[in-house]
Amino acid sequence: MSDKKQSNQKGSGKKQKTAIQPTRLENYAEWYQQVVRAAEMAETSDVRGCMVIKPWGYAVWENIQQGLDGMFKATGHRNAYFPLFIPLSYLEKEAEHVEGFAKECAVVTHHRLEPDGEGGLQPAGALEEPLVVRPTSETIIGSTFAKWIESWRDLPLLINQWANVVRWEMRTRLFLRTAEFLWQEGHTAHATEEEAMEETLKMLEVYREFATEWLAMPVITGEKTEGERFPGAVNTFCIEGMMQDRKALQAGTSHFLGQNFSRAQDITFADRDTNIQHAWTTSWGVSTRLIGGLIMTHGDDDGMVMPPKVAPAHLVILPVLHKEETREQVLAYCERLAAELRSCRYGEAPVRVELDARDLRGGEKSWQWIKRGIPLRVEVGPRDMEQDAVFVARRDRPHSEKASIGRGEFIEGIDSLLEEIQVGMLHRAREHRDDHVRVIDTEQEFYDFFDKGSEGGGGFAMTHFCGSTELEDRIKKDLAVTVRCVPTRGQGLPGQDEAGTCPFTGEPSATRVVWAKSY
RNA sequence: CAGGGCGUAGCUCAGCUUGGUAGAGCGGCGGUUUUGGGAACCGCAGGUCGCAGGUUCAAAUCCUGUCGCCCUGACCA
Known part of the structure; x- marks a missing residue:
């Protein structure tokens, strides 16, 4: 964000100084939209909230797919494809899951159109059970897993699917949040808790490596607090990147689902001792949002800057x-x-x-x-x-x-x-990130860090945290700042692994957490 | 879903208050001159002014309804 602006001299100066206007400093949100357009990556469609991904943007996605797919295969996963439509009753099986997604589901209620008598068409043939357009596939894949898994010999089951999903969002932004988006969702089932947790963390590491090595996007790995957890998960882990406006972007998630979904969907197996047990499951995903992250990490005032590894x-x-x-x-x-x-x-x-x-x-x-x-x-x-x-x-x-x-x-x-370009971009992005990570130990400093100038200040604040949800809510209300994650130990983040006390409540805290405004 | 704003050419918008032949810039196409750098000039094409009613001799303009989009919130990969 520190690129010099050439001031255009009066008289001779009809030259635009930058290809993108406004610049990042002038108006980051608008700059982003302009880059997406100017780089011909995507455009809004006639369908509310949905985007058209143009060839130059789609090629980036294809490169992301290719890179990640290789890593999934190398870790023993296989691709499969499950239905776009999920029976309503499937979603209802896991209570938290329903609650989490109910507000943003597209529902198919009819299977036919017929003339409405005024030259138009109207839906006809009501479905006996409405179908939900998948917002995520835990339930439909889980119900399939229940049939596939009978014995401990069937485990682990390691499946990935490349697909589109629909979440009926109120406000949308190209790549970052659209009603329909493309993603990959991995779903696995394991015989033991340890193995499922190992898988969850392994895939988190795959994401970290991919973001770093391919997207040249430095990310922090960590665990979500209760409030930010995936509906129905026991633990949610994530990779978080810092964009050039210093806001955090959740770029990927990996969930340890415990036995919640296997209980809800009866995913059971006979173990070595012939006892029937519930399997332990995981799910993990990244989406076309990564492309938004790519733009906000590397783009400059002349438009997009592509890391060579994923450049079309x-x-x-x-x-x-x-x-x-x-x-x-x-x-x-x-x-x-x-x-x-x-x-x-x-x-x-x-x-x-x-x-x-x-x-x-x-x-x-x-x-x-x-x-x-x-x-x-x-x-x-x-x-x-x-x-x-x-x-x-x-x-x-x-x-x-x-x-x-x-x-x-x-x-x-x-x-x-x-x-050299690829590595240089990673260094530059990491430098920017590191420049805006601050260790904070008092409430006053914390508020100042995020308060000063609504746009100018901020970044990642690393503080101790007592874990109170009420406290997190209060800070979210005050500053629009949330705990992005409890970082995985040993990442070399400043002061992260020291024990201390929560600056807000004085309660003891084992490790620092990362606070930021986020997308 | 609440508050605010906007729907006029492919895009960005003017015109609307005070009703009277549909406008500009950019883009597109053609031509001329240019050419190691986001060129200039000339010409051409392109709009039932979101949609439906109403008022009027006459509606982009006034009124009513309706649909859509954008921004701000709550929600979210």
């Missing part, structure tokens, strides 16, 4: 084609360059290359790619071709900073250049 394309080749005489040669040179680069690898994956030969003015074209956040822009004109060189600009550097590099050298170094 790693680089774009922009041929300089205005001279008719050299046009064909330049284009041929660029196509050869593209082919050579595509045969290179970045990590496990082939280098993803775009060649943009559209008949647009160079500046406009260039800015489109800047706004989309492509990691590298490679300009190639007659002059470069003569020297067998390319003109390279990095998205993580100011847009005017470009350098000529020999073609061979560039191709050879592409893997390490992309990795």
Whole structure:
């Protein structure tokens, strides 16, 4: 957020200083919307609360899917698919679960349309039992698990599903909160409590690693307090990132469900001693919200900045084609360059290359790619071709900073250049996060930290906490600040593992918790 | 669901108070001139003014109803 603003001089100054207006400092929420649009990642649809994910945004999701899916498979999970529709009675089985989701369920009540006599259509054929469009699939998957699981030999059962879900939200924001969103939900069943808890934490660690290594998004892992827990869960764990406005984003959750759902849905197995037992279950998920987190972690006042690992394309080749005489040669040179680069690898994956030969003015074209956040822009004109060189600009550097590099050298170094950008983005984000984590030991300091200037101050406050729900409610009411998590020990957060006393009540506290405003 | 605001061209909006031939900028298309940088000029296309009633010789404009969207709250991945 500290990027300098070039002031535009009067007279000559018709130049816009940034591609996105307002800037992050001027109006963060509006900046976010503008980036989503300018980067062509998504747009609002004609359907209230639902978004259209555009190709450039969907490609990010595909890369996220690919990365995570590999990690799920590597930890023994298999993909399956369960119905979009959940019988109403299934949701009713787990009391807390019903209560948690009842207010945001879309319900299907009819199965036919017929003419209404005025040229329109009306629903007909009422269903005997209404169907709920899944807000999450614990119940329908649980009921299936009940059939699949008979013996301890059937456990653990490790299933994941990639799907869409619907939660009828009042207020929506692209990627961060939409009525329909895409996600993955893992559901597992285990013979013992220990094993289920181990699974819960293992998947939390998978999320932490993915967020860090792929999204270049530093996250804190931890456990939710009672008030923030998933409906029906015994424990909810999460990864929390800090956005550039210093608000927290819950980027993924992993739930230890105990035997709550297995009791409600009769998921039982015969153990080694032939006793019938209830299985221990878990569920865990991340959603297209990660893309919102990506934008708010890395985007700048010129638009999106994509971490190479999940960028739809790693680089774009922009041929300089205005001279008719050299046009064909330049284009041929660029196509050869593209082919050579595509045969290179970045990590496990082939280098993803775009060649943009559209008949647009160079500046406009260039800015489109800047706004989309492509990691590298490679300009190639007659002059470069003569020297067998390319003109390279990095998205993580100011847009005017470009350098000529020999073609061979560039191709050879592409893997390490992309990795340098990826790692640099993580460092930068981590620095920003660390700069705004504060250890706080008095109530006064706590209130000042979050109070001063509604936008300017704040961040993550680390305090001791007695665990009182009433206290948490009071602070939420006063400051719109909540406990984001009780952090997992040993993450190197400042002062986190010391024992102390709650600054609000004076009660003893074993560990510090993370407080923040959140999305 | 409560409070506030807004529905006019693909987009952003003016016009409405004081009723009288539907506007601008951007974008799109075509052309000319440009070209290592978010270009300029000329021309063209594009709207039953959210929808339904009402008042009136006449409604984008006034009245009633209705639908939708946005913002602020409560709720949430």
